[in-house]
Amino acid sequence: MKSIFIVCALLVASIAALPSQDWTGFKQQFGKQYKSVAEEQLRRLAFEKNVLQIAAHNKRYEAGEVSFSMRLNQFSDMSHEEFSQRMLAKLPEIGAVNASVYQPTQRNLPDWLDWRAHGVVTPVKNQGSCGSCWSYGAVASMEGQWALRTGQLKQLSEQNLVDCADESWGNSGCSGGWAHNAMSWVISNGGINDQHFYPYEGVKRHCRFNHQYRAAHMGSLWTIEAGNEESLRWAVANEGPVSVGVYVSENFNRYGGGVFNDWSCGSWPNHIVTVVGYGWDASGGDYWLVKNSWDTWWGEGGYIRMSRNRNNQCLIASFAYFAKI
Structure with missing residues (x-):
């Protein structure tokens, strides 16, 4: 029970540290609604991971290192495994x-x-x-x-x-x-x-x-x-x-x-x-x-x-x- 409590506490702490403006805009843009607070927290973590990876890739694109850009879309609150x-x-x-x-x-x-x-x-x-x-x-x-x-x-x-x-x-x-x-x-x-x-x-x-x-x-x-x-x-x-x-x-x-x-x-x-x-x-x-x-x-x-x-x-x-x- 103690280990589960620690994991949940770390999850909540990680989510609290994430910016809310982009997440709110994303939900509004794509009409996202979730069944529970816990589900939304997990979706938000997946979203923020995607945000970071997209930003890192687009820096390479702007530098001319890659030939295509990335952006957020309706799947950005999913892991690639779930998307697949x-x-x-x-x-x-x-x-x-x-x-x-x-x-x-x-x-x-x-x-x-x-x-x-x-x-x-x-x-x-x-x-x-x-x-x-x-x-x-x-x-x-x-x-x-x-x-x-x-x-x-x-x-x-x-x-x-x-x-x-x-x-x-x-x-x-x-x-x-x-x-x-x-x-x-x-x-x-x-x-x-x-x-x-x-x-x-x-x-x-x-x-x-x-x-x-x-x-x-x-x-x-x-x-x-x-x-x-x-x-x-x-x-x-x-x-x-x-x-x-x-x-x-x-x-x-x-x-x-x-x-x-x-x-x-x-x-x-x-x-x-x-x-x-x-x-x-x-x-x-x-x-x-x-x-x-x-x-x-x-x-x-x-x-x-x-x-x-x-x-x-x-x-x-x-x-x-x-x-x-």
């Missing part, structure tokens, strides 16, 4: 995938490309605390494909995939999955509903797809040569947004802006995102323009510029898929 459990997907091993391998054509590519400027990318969405990034990656790619081929930009339904592209398709709802499995379901099913008819709930429910309200359909699944960034560039430029698997590190979690260059990435992806362009930055060099599903509070308005032509950093080109009409 809540937000990142458990991606299973991939078996045989019935996908055609994209063959680059002999066409000159633009040095810069941002599909947002061409009206084929919907606004950044928010997956919430459900590990459904795979559905967002699949939808963002299919939204772009549909808009490019039909001239109609529609917000397709991630919830439709969470509910219907289930375990029999290699996905696990809010516990993770693969974008290519979701696209395969859409192809086999003959279509997908839109977000208006089938809104996002952030929990897995029974499948309620309605063919009468089909918003889009796909005809074939495609991939690229694994790990080949030039093939990925060809696919993005010629076919549109491409879903990719990446490894999210603690630095990725706190990303604020610039070109994300981080060699702490692991050897297996834990998140699905969508490449919607590419370019070059004077400070950070070549980059991929990547759409995430963590709302606009995160990163550069919900986007991240990830290093390009740096030996397939964070596995950006290892698990790339798109569907064609």
